[in-house]
Amino acid sequence: MxxxxxxxxxxxxxxxxxxxxxxxxxxxxxxxxxxxxxxxxxxxxxxxxxxxxxxxxxxxxxxxxxxxxxxxxxxxxxxxxxxxxxxxxxxxxxxxxxxxxxxxxxxxxxxxxxxxxxxxxxxxxxxMLGLTGLTAYVGLTRVAKMQEDDVVFVSGAAGAVGSAVGQIAQLLGASKVIGSAGSKEKTDVLVQKYGYDVALNYKDAPIREQLPKAAPNGIDVYFDNVGGDHLEAALDVLNRYGRAALCGAISQYNNTEPDPGPDNMANFVKQSLGFKGFIVSDYMEYAGEFQERMSAWIREGKIRYxxxxxxxxxxxxxxxxxxxxxxxxxxxxxxxxx
Amino acid sequence: MxxxxxxxxxxxxxxxxxxxxxxxxxxxxxxxxxxxxxxxxxxxxxxxxxxxxxxxxxxxxxxxxxxxxxxxxxxxxxxxxxxxxxxxxxxxxxxxxxxxxxxxxxxxxxxxxxxxxxxxxxxxxxxMLGLTGLTAYVGLTRVAKMQEDDVVFVSGAAGAVGSAVGQIAQLLGASKVIGSAGSKEKTDVLVQKYGYDVALNYKDAPIREQLPKAAPNGIDVYFDNVGGDHLEAALDVLNRYGRAALCGAISQYNNTEPDPGPDNMANFVKQSLGFKGFIVSDYMEYAGEFQERMSAWIREGKIRYxxxxxxxxxxxxxxxxxxxxxxxxxxxxxxxxx
Structure with missing residues (x-):
């Protein structure tokens, strides 16, 4: 040999x-x-x-x-x-x-x-059929405990996980799915391809100004891929008993200085909010359920990637x-x- | 009449x-x-x-x-x-x-x-027998899901809720209970009367400097009565899967400007943390269980107030x-x- x-x-x-x-x-x-x-x-x-x-x-x-x-x-x-x-x-x-x-x-x-x-x-x-899709699936269903008719907001929505989150949220019966991304090209893709109802370009204006207009009745679930200003904006508009699944803080990975935190942490108590950071490897018990549902969605042409x-x-x-x-x-x- | x-x-x-x-x-x-x-x-x-x-x-x-x-x-x-x-x-x-x-x-x-x-x-x-004690009890047991042997940190520990939290945490088998308050008189009371293992006076030095020394192995549960710098300090030292019950943000109630938030929100993801704001009225179903246990503790002389x-x-x-x-x-x- x-x-x-x-x-x-x-x-x-x-x-x-x-x-x-x-x-x-x-x-x-x-x-x-x-x-x-x-x-x-x-x-x-x-x-x-x-x-x-x-x-x-x-x-x-x-x-x-x-x-x-x-x-x-x-x-x-x-x-x-x-x-x-x-x-x-x-x-x-x-x-x-x-x-x-x-x-x-x-x-x-x-x-x-x-x-x-x-x-x-x-x-x-x-x-989509691996950890990326599973991250989106368990983040929505197990971490944020998304319910039918929830309004869902997703940051980093054009990323690998984000593009899965939006589609899965729609398939699970969200009443409105809002995503954010950093260019016109990406926001177009979010709406035209990934089934987002509204896509916000955070480079157009502070996300904290844009989100309340996109979600006049507030949001119920926040799927966080970026942290920072997006998390602060979500805290502003989360409805009572709102939940966030914190999956990543890509905006902060390369910072050499700590980021300032959200100035509205008091909303946790005011609105009885629940936030949970997670890593997909703690949710491998749902991999079978996920692969079954995701394979079916892919076969039925319901998932774009x-x-x-x-x-x-x-x-x-x-x-x-x-x-x-x-x-x-x-x-x-x-x-x-x- | x-x-x-x-x-x-x-x-x-x-x-x-x-x-x-x-x-x-x-x-x-x-x-x-x-x-x-x-x-x-x-x-x-x-x-x-x-x-x-x-x-x-x-x-x-x-x-x-x-x-x-x-x-x-x-x-x-x-x-x-x-x-x-x-x-x-x-x-x-x-x-x-x-x-x-x-x-x-x-x-x-x-x-x-x-x-x-x-x-x-x-x-x-x-x-102690009413909403104050119930707030402490459900915050620990239902919101933060405290387990035996957890290290517990409580802010506003000399307050009505805080003095109950420390004692209940000990009765439920915490391995260490750390409290903070704003005067030497209060920290003395925490240790001598309310069963806190360690009491920190946040006016002596920033709580963010004091807490890691008091909790060299980190904390598992944070019961937050004050928000602000205490919440940031807790985020620094929460162990993997750590939980916080957010009960009040007394440090912020009277602010006319928003407080800067914690600069270490990225720990949510790094440590898979869970934070939950709550109000006791959402947990009234546990009032019977609580009154039974608390009455017994009071009769047995196990609770000071x-x-x-x-x-x-x-x-x-x-x-x-x-x-x-x-x-x-x-x-x-x-x-x-x-």
């Missing part, structure tokens, strides 16, 4: 503020022969996600920081190209966490086989940085091989 | 910032003869509470604002002195909402008869204003008649 080389991206240094190319280094690693029980996987697509920025910092968070000088990890979908395990055959499509590299090698138990769906790119397992596909591992860090800056519509993935 | 006069305190104007005497007016009202089904009640004690400040503003809140030019309402305990109802006899002790006056008159259904407890002043029904008693309806507004400024230890009541 010949030695195989894996090209991998490592964290070279911790970013201060926005990450840049110099924080990363690409290395070539010689893979040893497979041990008994191991498989070798050629990645097809790898995922770049906002939460990875958190792992690049040393500070404590919900997942351990990446180590400087080590290969980063993240969601990936690939094909088994060599197997010494009875559990996975050559050719199997697998979902796993050995992203940021072209070839992965590990015990078979660390890869999950998933079915190939005709007409659907396997990258969907990194997005965008992918921003960047080609080549060499462009992965650039893809990650531009995703953090909002260049993507929908899920951002890097294609390693078709 | 002779006409009876009721002395009542009305809201003369809405306070801007701190309330002052000129916002109130004392009037004498001639009460008509009792109609069939009505009772007349001589109040013994009336309650002054922080939430009443909210009702003096016109802004929407969890209870309707007081009307300018009308008599205010609030908790009171009194004795039936005249009855035209079969449901309440003369001499019955009743708990009701016709405070801010010496004599109340209304249909019997608006008064709740409560048992006289030997050796216990009826004012306890306005405090302070009252600050001010004499006479003429001093009620002064009592209210000084309570808002922190002059009380424990529940503040106004004695109308013994």
């Amino acid at each position: 010949t030695t195989q080389v894996s090209k991998q991206i490592q964290l070279a240094s911790r970013p201060k503020g926005w990450p840049s190319e110099e924080n990363f280094e690409t290395v070539s690693v010689d893979l040893p022969d497979l041990s008994e029980g191991e498989v070798r996987v050629q990645n097809l697509y790898i995922s770049v996600d906002p939460y990875m920025r958190g792992r690049m910092s040393a500070a404590k968070s919900y997942v351990a920081p990446f180590e400087v000088g080590e290969t980063m990890t993240g969601g990936a979908v690939g094909k088994v190209v060599e197997s010494r395990s009875d559990d996975l055959s050559e050719g199997a499509l697998v979902l796993h966490q050995f992203g940021w590299r072209d070839v992965a090698q590990a015990p078979a138990g660390q890869f999950n086989e998933v079915p190939e769906i005709p007409g659907v790119a396997p990258s969907l397992y990194l997005g 965008d992918e921003t596909v960047v080609d080549g591992l060499d462009n992965a860090t650039d893809a990650f940085i531009s995703m953090m800056q909002g260049a993507n519509t929908g899920k951002m993935v890097v294609r390693i091989q078709d | 002779t006409t009876q006069v009721s002395k009542q305190i009305q809201l003369a104007s809405r306070p801007k910032g701190w309330p002052s005497e000129e916002n109130f007016e004392t009037v004498s009202v001639d009460l008509p003869d009792l109609s069939e089904g009505e009772v007349r009640v001589q109040n013994l004690y009336i309650s002054v509470d922080p939430y009443m400040r909210g009702r003096m503003s016109a802004a929407k809140s969890y209870v309707a604002p007081f009307e300018v030019g009308e008599t205010m309402t609030g908790g009171a305990v009194g004795k039936v002195v005249e009855s035209r109802s079969d449901d309440l006899s003369e001499g019955a002790l009743v708990l009701h909402q016709f405070g801010w006056r010496d004599v109340a008159q209304a249909p019997a259904g608006q008064f709740n008869e409560v048992p006289e407890i030997p050796g216990v002043a009826p004012s306890l029904y306005l405090g 302070d009252e600050t008693v001010v004499d006479g309806l003429d001093n009620a507004t002064d009592a209210f204003i000084s309570m808002m400024q922190g002059a009380n230890t424990g529940k503040m009541v106004v004695r109308i008649q013994d």
Whole structure:
């Protein structure tokens, strides 16, 4: 068996503020022969996600920081190209966490086989059918306990999670779904493609001025992807017993100084509000229910999704940085091989 | 039947910032003869509470604002002195909402008869055995879902609710209970009387500096009575899955400008925190369970409580204003008649 080389991206240094190319280094690693029980996987697509920025910092968070000088990890979908395990055959499509590299090698138990769906790119397992869609689904149904006829507001609505939240909220019977994004192009997509009833461009005017006009009867659920001024605006208009699912604070990930907080925290008591931060890995028990409902919605043509596909591992860090800056519509993935 | 006069305190104007005497007016009202089904009640004690400040503003809140030019309402305990109802006899002790006056008159259904407890002043029904104790109990058990061995932090700990929270948390098996208050006298009382393990005087140094030293392993539950800098300090040290019950924001009630918010809202996501504002009236279903447990704790000598008693309806507004400024230890009541 010949030695195989894996090209991998490592964290070279911790970013201060926005990450840049110099924080990363690409290395070539010689893979040893497979041990008994191991498989070798050629990645097809790898995922770049906002939460990875958190792992690049040393500070404590919900997942351990990446180590400087080590290969980063993240969601990936690939094909088994060599197997010494009875559990996975050559050719199997697998979902796993050995992203940021072209070839992965590990015990078979660390890869999950998933079915190939005709007409659907396997990258969907990194997005709408994977953790992205599940995040949207459990955030709405379990964290914010959305009810039929609720008015729902979603920040970062054109992002991977946000574009799923809007559509799922409509499918679950929301009376009105309002989204915000940072360009005319994105707000157009929100309304024309993702079923948002109203889309606000937060660059047109402060979101705190726009939201009360879009929600004259207030909102019942806030799905927060950005934090900061959006969270403050939501606090202004949340109705009594309103709930927020806090999923990310992308506006703050790259701050070197703490952001000022919302000046209307007193509304928590006045309106009996409930806010809950969450991470999808605490809600994996709902993955089965989700995949069943989401597969059906996709089959019935009820779910639209965008992918921003960047080609080549060499462009992965650039893809990650531009995703953090909002260049993507929908899920951002890097294609390693078709 | 002779006409009876009721002395009542009305809201003369809405306070801007701190309330002052000129916002109130004392009037004498001639009460008509009792109609069939009505009772007349001589109040013994009336309650002054922080939430009443909210009702003096016109802004929407969890209870309707007081009307300018009308008599205010609030908790009171009194004795039936005249009855035209079969449901309440003369001499019955009743708990009701016709405070801010010496004599109340209304249909019997608006008064709740409560048992006289030997050796216990009826004012306890306005405090530890009433909504104050219930607020502490449901805030800990139902809103913050406190578990055995939790580390609990309580702001405004020397107040009526706060002094109950600390003791109930200990009785429910907290591993450590930390309280904050604004004077050496109060922090001494917290430790020596109310069973707090650690008491912080927030005037000694910023609470954000003191709390991490008092809670080196973080906190699991935060019971918030004050908002502002205390809430920010709690957000710093809440452990993963930490919960906060937000009961009041006394630090902000009299602000004419909005307070800056906590600069660490991103911890909601990082630590999967849950915050919930609440008002006790949404948790009345637990009143029976509470009164049973609290009566037992009181009988067993396990609960200590302070009252600050001010004499006479003429001093009620002064009592209210000084309570808002922190002059009380424990529940503040106004004695109308013994």
